[in-house]
Amino acid sequence: MCGIVGYVGPRDCSDVLVSALxxxxxxxxxxxxxxVFENGKIEVAKTKGRLSDLSEKMEKEGKxxxxxxxxxxxxxxxxxxxxxxxxxxxxxxxTIVHNGIIExxxxxxxxxTKKGKTFLSDxxxxxxxxxxxxxxxxxxxxxxxxxxxxxxxxxxxxxxxxDYPDTVFAVRRESPLIVGVGDNESFIxxxxxxxxxxxxxxxxxxxxEIVKLTHDGVEFFDSHMLPITKELQEADWDMDAAEKGGYPxxxxxxxxxxxxxxxxxxxxxIRDNMPDLSExxxxxxxxxxxxxxxxxxxxTAMHAxxxxxxxxxxxxxxxxxxxxxxxxxxxxxxxGEGDLVIIISQSGETADSKAAxxxxxxxxxxxxxxxxxxxxxxxxEADMLIYTHAGPEIAVASTKAYMVQIAVMYLFAFxxxxxxxxxxxxxxxxxxxxxxxxxxxxxxxxxxxxxxxQYAGSSLVNADxxxxxxxxxxxALSMEGSLKLKEISYIHSESxxxxxLKHGTISxxxxxxxxxxVATQNALFEKTLSNVKEVRSRGAYxxxxxxxxxxxxxxxxxxxxxxxKIREELMPMLAIVPLQLIAYYTSLHRxxxxxxxxxxxxxxxxx
Ligand code: M6R
Numbered sequence: 001m002c003g004i005v006g007y008v009g010p011r012d013c014s015d016v017l018v019s020a021l022x023x024x025x026x027x028x029x030x031x032x033x034x035x036v037f038e039n040g041k042i043e044v045a046k047t048k049g050r051l052s053d054l055s056e057k058m059e060k061e062g063k064x065x066x067x068x069x070x071x072x073x074x075x076x077x078x079x080x081x082x083x084x085x086x087x088x089x090x091x092x093x094x095t096i097v098h099n100g101i102i103e104x105x106x107x108x109x110x111x112x113t114k115k116g117k118t119f120l121s122d123x124x125x126x127x128x129x130x131x132x133x134x135x136x137x138x139x140x141x142x143x144x145x146x147x148x149x150x151x152x153x154x155x156x157x158x159x160x161x162x163d164y165p166d167t168v169f170a171v172r173r174e175s176p177l178i179v180g181v182g183d184n185e186s187f188i189x190x191x192x193x194x195x196x197x198x199x200x201x202x203x204x205x206x207x208x209e210i211v212k213l214t215h216d217g218v219e220f221f222d223s224h225m226l227p228i229t230k231e232l233q234e235a236d237w238d239m240d241a242a243e244k245g246g247y248p249x250x251x252x253x254x255x256x257x258x259x260x261x262x263x264x265x266x267x268x269x270i271r272d273n274m275p276d277l278s279e280x281x282x283x284x285x286x287x288x289x290x291x292x293x294x295x296x297x298x299x300t301a302m303h304a305x306x307x308x309x310x311x312x313x314x315x316x317x318x319x320x321x322x323x324x325x326x327x328x329x330x331x332x333x334x335x336g337e338g339d340l341v342i343i344i345s346q347s348g349e350t351a352d353s354k355a356a357x358x359x360x361x362x363x364x365x366x367x368x369x370x371x372x373x374x375x376x377x378x379x380x381e382a383d384m385l386i387y388t389h390a391g392p393e394i395a396v397a398s399t400k401a402y403m404v405q406i407a408v409m410y411l412f413a414f415x416x417x418x419x420x421x422x423x424x425x426x427x428x429x430x431x432x433x434x435x436x437x438x439x440x441x442x443x444x445x446x447x448x449x450x451x452x453x454q455y456a457g458s459s460l461v462n463a464d465x466x467x468x469x470x471x472x473x474x475x476a477l478s479m480e481g482s483l484k485l486k487e488i489s490y491i492h493s494e495s496x497x498x499x500x501l502k503h504g505t506i507s508x509x510x511x512x513x514x515x516x517x518v519a520t521q522n523a524l525f526e527k528t529l530s531n532v533k534e535v536r537s538r539g540a541y542x543x544x545x546x547x548x549x550x551x552x553x554x555x556x557x558x559x560x561x562x563x564x565k566i567r568e569e570l571m572p573m574l575a576i577v578p579l580q581l582i583a584y585y586t587s588l589h590r591x592x593x594x595x596x597x598x599x600x601x602x603x604x605x606x607x
Pocket of ligand 1: 298299300301302330344345346348349350352396397398399487602603604
């Protein structure tokens with residue numbers, strides 16, 4: 001949570017910091033601030049609210065003018081969103097911005113209070129600022145090195161010392177941090193999109209490494225303070241990928257980017273019409289002996305895992321257990337040698353998923369990460385790694401990342417089924433041929449269902465609560481549809497296995513409770529249709545999502561949204577599109593901030 005940036009170079013530092021922070025606002029948006037060296041002195045501007053509020057404030061009151069500084073956009077953890085709790089935070093000679101959580105901040109605060117330090121805010125960050133101030137011995141590197149050894153928890157810190165004008169220091173442990181380099185300028189940032197306006201070249205920071213940015217360039221130091229050289233990375237995203245490109249919201253843009261994202265993710269992994277995951281460290285030989293698979297993730301990524309479970313179990317006949325990462329890590333899971341633990345994460349920085357992966361390794365399982373963010377912690381620490389190539393996903397509500405996570409689930413399931421001898425090469429080729437048709441079919445789906453989904457959104461706009469129902473893969477999909485709706489429309493919704501309704505939940509059905517039923521699986525179609533009849537006869541307004549070939553009368557539901565047909569194992573990749581769009585349009589009709597829903601942040605790097 002929270003985004004940090006820093007800049008040293010010839011441009012107007014305040015402008016660069018605000019522009020870079022705009023690309024990180026998805027990480028938190030309840031307050032914002034910057035600190036810039038102006039004529040050798042650190043000047044701070046900050047405010048409760050969004051970056052636009054900070055810009056407005058600086059327009060009225062003047063912005064700090066200089067060429068080096070740090071900035072922050074916040075998702076509150078310690079202390080409510082307010083001016084005093086906004087970053088940057090300062091001691092007498094040190095000013096910092098912070099992403100992460102200092103777990104031992106209470107004992108450090110007591111220690112500092114005894115030493116005569118006083119505090120203005122409720123934050124853990126101010127404790128670090130005061131600690132740096134207390135330990136400052138005239139040598140910033142030495143001071144940072146001493147202080148980080150006293151900290152427990154996660155942090156990416158941007159630090160400026162009053163005695164060292166036009167110099168920015170940064171250090172990380174657990175929280176993400178990159179260092180960008182351009183012509184005579186350098187940057188720090190929590191994520192790559194922040195720097196794409198200026199450069200595509202960046203370095204990844206390892207735990208406890210320190211970087212020093214000056215007008216002469218960047219210097220890196222390892223955890224023993226020894227100078228080190230690092231490998232330069234190049235971003236394969238361009239600025240367009242991080243802009244709205246004419247769409248009103250990132251979410252709708254990202255929904256439209258799904259066909260391309262699938263192609264980028266799937267096509268390079270196909271050779272001679274067969275899945276080839278060897279560049280990810282996966283071969284028929286090294287996966288054929290796994291007896292149990294655990295898929296561990298959070299939120300949308302966990303829902304992608306649910307689809308994976310149905311597909312892997314169906315094709316490869318290997319038992320798959322899907323776990324919420326925050327549960328898995330604390331329940332002493334039955335995992336061990338011979339098991340495969342798959343961690344799915346868009347950001348690759350989700351605290352619970354990271355901890356779950358470490359635990360799985362500790363228990364002796366092999367780990368496979370399915371991650372979108374290049375060089376993220378989860379990507380770096382897994383035994384095997386499949387990158388999803390969704391490109392930057394900026395909207396807090398995940399859409400294209402989910403789509404490519406599912407695509408990878410299919411690729412992996414095909415490969416595993418082949419390794420286990422459950423499908424023949426010909427069957428595998430036929431499955432892959434269908435998978436390659438998906439991008440065009442998603443394109444077609446988008447064209448076909450757009451108006452229907454706008455209409456559905458307008459009929460749901462005043463609902464207080466609704467249910468999603470489905471069976472099998474459609475149930476897995478309903479979970480994601482329901483999450484999408486609640487996170488951006490703020491309408492309560494739940495997903496139920498349709499057959500489970502009559503065991504209690506059907507008592508909730510009234511005219512006030514709309515139901516979205518997903519029925520794309522032939523063998524289960526009639527069963528789900530019976531459930532549709534049951535809820536309709538009790539007054540529910542029903543929206544049915546099915547394929548365009550299913551034979552039903554138009555009076556079966558109040559609205560029927562038909563998606564193109566593809567082989568049924570792959571239907572989730574088409575049927576998810578109307579569910580995403582229904583959530584989008586419902587939220588739009590309710591006038592919500594679609595890309596930045598309340599109380600949320602894109603990357604959950606704290607527990
Ligand atoms: O970055 P991750 O994929 O690990 O994030 C997991 C969840 O926080 C994330 O999917 C969240 O549920 C989304 N906001 C849903 O749209």
